[in-house]
Amino acid sequence: MHNTFEYHIFVLYMNTENTKAQMRKGVLEYCILAVLAQDRKYATEILIHLKEAKMIVVEGTLYPLLARLKTACLLEYEWEESNSGPPRKYYQITKEGILFLKELSNGWKELHQAVELLTKNSKST
Amino acid sequence: MNTTLNINLGGQHFYMDQNAYENLDKYLEAIKNHFKDRALRDEILSDIESRIAELFSERITHERQVITVQDVSYVIDTMGQPNAFKLDSEEVDENEESTHKRKLFRDPDDKIIGGVAAGLAHYFGLQVKWIRLIWLILGLFSWGGFIIIYLILWIILSEAKTTAEKLMMRGEPINISNLEKKIKESIEEVAQRVKDSDYEETGEKIRSKTNVFFNKIADVFKNLFGFLRGFLGLILVFTSSLGLFALLTALFTIGLYELFDITWGDPFWPPLDIVHMGIPVWWAIVPVLVVAAIPVIYMLLLGKWIINPSLTYTLGLHLVLLGVWMFSILITIGVGMRYVSGFI
Numbered sequence: 001m002h003n004t005f006e007y008h009i010f011v012l013y014m015n016t017e018n019t020k021a022q023m024r025k026g027v028l029e030y031c032i033l034a035v036l037a038q039d040r041k042y043a044t045e046i047l048i049h050l051k052e053a054k055m056i057v058v059e060g061t062l063y064p065l066l067a068r069l070k071t072a073c074l075l076e077y078e079w080e081e082s083n084s085g086p087p088r089k090y091y092q093i094t095k096e097g098i099l100f101l102k103e104l105s106n107g108w109k110e111l112h113q114a115v116e117l118l119t120k121n122s123k124s125t
Numbered sequence: 126m127n128t129t130l131n132i133n134l135g136g137q138h139f140y141m142d143q144n145a146y147e148n149l150d151k152y153l154e155a156i157k158n159h160f161k162d163r164a165l166r167d168e169i170l171s172d173i174e175s176r177i178a179e180l181f182s183e184r185i186t187h188e189r190q191v192i193t194v195q196d197v198s199y200v201i202d203t204m205g206q207p208n209a210f211k212l213d214s215e216e217v218d219e220n221e222e223s224t225h226k227r228k229l230f231r232d233p234d235d236k237i238i239g240g241v242a243a244g245l246a247h248y249f250g251l252q253v254k255w256i257r258l259i260w261l262i263l264g265l266f267s268w269g270g271f272i273i274i275y276l277i278l279w280i281i282l283s284e285a286k287t288t289a290e291k292l293m294m295r296g297e298p299i300n301i302s303n304l305e306k307k308i309k310e311s312i313e314e315v316a317q318r319v320k321d322s323d324y325e326e327t328g329e330k331i332r333s334k335t336n337v338f339f340n341k342i343a344d345v346f347k348n349l350f351g352f353l354r355g356f357l358g359l360i361l362v363f364t365s366s367l368g369l370f371a372l373l374t375a376l377f378t379i380g381l382y383e384l385f386d387i388t389w390g391d392p393f394w395p396p397l398d399i400v401h402m403g404i405p406v407w408w409a410i411v412p413v414l415v416v417a418a419i420p421v422i423y424m425l426l427l428g429k430w431i432i433n434p435s436l437t438y439t440l441g442l443h444l445v446l447l448g449v450w451m452f453s454i455l456i457t458i459g460v461g462m463r464y465v466s467g468f469i
Contacts, residue, residue: 044176044179057205058203058204059176059203059204060156060204060206060209060210061210063169063173064169067165067168067169067172068165070168071164085136085179086135086175086178089172089175
């Protein structure tokens with residue numbers, strides 16, 4: 001019953017979606033640091049950036065990452081009053097965070113080049 | 126009629142529908158169960174609560190508007206299910222596995238007396254009628270002795286009242302989608318009952334009579350097989366439990382003798398003669414009991430497996446049991462050799 005062509009396509013689609021989600025997850029920390037490198041932001045602003053770029057699908061993903069980056073001392077936050085609603089947590093990148101971001105940025109470039117090279121090679125052959 | 130609650134979420138006040146509040150509470154609880162590290166968890170939870178408060182205030186037009194179930198569903202869709210947050214192995218939750226395990230409850234939805242039989246049926250994955258039949262047979266054969274066991278079970282088992290408990294009783298994992306499904310099911314059930322009377326009538330007409338006949342036969346065989354399997358399994362579990370109990374009693378009795386230093390005076394019981402050879406009684410008795418107990422434990426495991434074939438036992442368990450068994454046999458042989466050599 002499941003041996004139809006459509007079913008195979010469906011399974012393939014599900015797998016690629018899963019792989020893509022895994023890929024996004026892997027670079028999410030890098031993206032959060034990159035977003036915060038420009039200036040300090042509170043969680044919802046970070047969310048807007050990430051959602052615009054389609055880096056995250058569900059918002060809940062962000063909070064464990066922020067908490068982890070903060071525990072790793074790559075981020076810090078301060079509370080600030082807002083003119084609408086309760087005070088907000090503004091996140092800011094630390095010195096260590098900037099260094100880490102540079103490392104990640106290099107890593108990303110290398111990875112990108114490697115993937116480019118491999119996909120080009122396989123195309124030409 | 127519905128109660129409205131006044132809640133504080135992320136430092137903001139909201140009016141919430143009772144049902145909406147319950148859904149949100151379950152969702153937050155699910156997130157909470159997902160993170161092991163306490164400090165990290167509290168931080169994540171308070172951040173998520175603030176964001177949910179923000180989303181709520183975007184959705185309501187004035188301050189006194191009541192948050193509904195739809196608002197909560199929207200928020201849960203936006204935030205996503207907790208298992209999507211999982212970063213990597215460090216937050217793999219151990220809860221998930223334990224919630225898959227079944228728990229023994231009394232089932233109030235399918236009861237004749239106290240719901241004990243229905244609860245047992247869920248636990249062993251059998252149809253409730255076979256459990257009832259077994260109760261009846263055991264009750265008759267034991268001249269009513271099993272009625273006392275039934276009463277004890279009735280007293281010590283708690284009733285599955287909440288949806289979470291009912292899921293646990295059936296061995297389904299407790300997560301938001303399952304809870305939602307269960308709640309929806311119970312609502313739809315009422316509506317379906319009204320419809321069903323119509324459907325069944327037309328259904329009977331369409332189905333040909335032979336088809337019905339063969340289905341019945343297949344059903345009978347399936348049920349018979351399930352019953353035999355369950356019966357065999359229950360007998361195995363029951364007898365092996367009794368066996369283990371007997372062995373434990375033996376150990377306990379010997380232990381009492383040892384403890385109070387009652388002299389092993391009776392020379393007509395050879396096994397205890399070893400005392401006179403200077404071997405401690407423990408060395409002779411415990412390995413013998415273990416040698417006897419491990420096959421009984423296997424019978425118990427087998428019985429449980431027959432009842433529920435989806436159970437798997439780890440290789441480690443087998444190896445440990447086998448190892449202990451071999452070791453006990455060796456000691457028993459050693460003690461026996463010394464005992465025998467005393468005669469030569």
